[in-house]
Amino acid sequence: MEALRFGNAQVAFMSAWPAQLAVQMAGAEVALAEVREVMHGQEKVEAPYYFSYWVVPKESPYQDLASLRGKKVCFPSPISTSGYVAPIGRLVELGYIPGETGKEADPKAFFSEVLFGGGYAQCWQALKQGQVDVTVIAGDVSEKLYREVLEGTRILEQQGPVPSHAVVVSKALQEPLRTQVIEAIEGLGAPEYRDLMRGFISAIFVRFQRTSAQEHLATLQRYLKLAGLKFTERLG
Template sequence: MNKLYAIIPIILAAGIGIGYGIFVAADSGVSTVQTPTKQIVTLAIQPTAQASDIESQAKELEQFLEQKTGYDIQIYVPTSYAGVVEALRFGKADMAFMSAWPSYLAVQKAGATLELAEVREVVIGDTLTAETYYYSYWVVPKDSPYNTLEDLRGKSAAFPSPLSTSGYVTPMKTLVETGLVTVEPGKEIDPKTYFSDVVFAGGYGQAWEALKNKRVDVSIIAGDVSEKLYREVRDGTKVIHEQGPIPSHGVVFSKDMDATAKSKVKAALLELGKDESSKQIMRKLISAIFVGFRETTADQHLGNLQDALNLTGLKYTERV
């Protein structure tokens, strides 16, 4: 009998090890059932602000997704765009919210899949609409003597950022397609071979200020900025060229993500924006013009971007 008593704790311990979740207190005789650990799903968000600011605002989204899926949703913000791609590549993230160019890199370099595109309030021409794409425009002051891109050879230009799909990559594609700039094989396009001066202003608002104050001759505005800024720029300029469609941001999933988990999370994300409260979760966290998500594929959503990168030879380089 003494041998039997000695074996019982071993059996119970083994039971705990294989997931029975039962603990027996030998002295009190009281049994406690442990709560099974929830499956963890990790969501990485491309850094657009201080990581601490994004993470502090992410609680509502975590709670929404946990309620809808039953998983333990953990959101974190890598220090760089490349960090998000690497997180997907090496299994540190199951999924990520990313802009178009980093999404493309995640597909190409991490084997990720882009499966949802962000529907945004955008202005196409003069019409405010909700779409997963938009256009950008070369603009000059209304009193400018220049009316075509050909007129701007040797002039000065302001772009929002060298990493902007709508503000730089797609306009550079236009210069190649129109034959105004030639790209040597294996090299990146150099707009300074066409313009006398090129300024990266730091954003669309700053590029508009440079144009408005006559520091440059031409700039770019895109339909996915705030409607107020878009209308102000369009009212004060004339458009000399339009390009697009340009893809909105997307949701990419790791190649190793559990299929059932992916299906549940996608279904939950597709509910975001169906009511005002869930729309505001994303507007406060990700984009002030968020409307919802729509199912897509990388080929459908990023095809034009891939063409632009192939024509221009541009490489994604960021400062951390």
């Protein structure tokens, strides 16, 4: 983001939250969204977005999020869009934790214990071992892990759509070079470059598609506002 801001880079590949920060603080523009192979419910689809899900063990007595007040939760990371930002925003949206202007929503206002596992697989292990009562799984994890989790759990709630990675361009990148660069990057979505891009961008890359910050990042912006989260506060 700083490279875009100070003119040291004209194009960047970013996940959704840094892309939003680049738009907000560097005046950059989102030009392309990554279309990926993701899971929507039980179905594998190609899309520039996905969802994340609150899950409990199949034998769990809890039937909805409301019944989990005072229980234990595992989030994969405090800077995960699908694993923390969107779930916290959803809790605020549902009225389970307060959302106050200028303050970060605190999951401890609802849960008795909040664990950050370091990843979705780690949180799944914590749930299986009974260390927590609920966790979150996202549709962009490996299909093997995703299906394993869903086979052993029940979904109580979902949030999304969560935006995929984006190609962000500096406002200083002028025409005709701007269009030429975007078209060249779009061309990397051709089948012959699939293996290359899956090593460079993500293991579930399919192609790029044209978009804008308003279109691609709208739900992220909403969840960030609901949760009162600011990326810069988490860098210190």
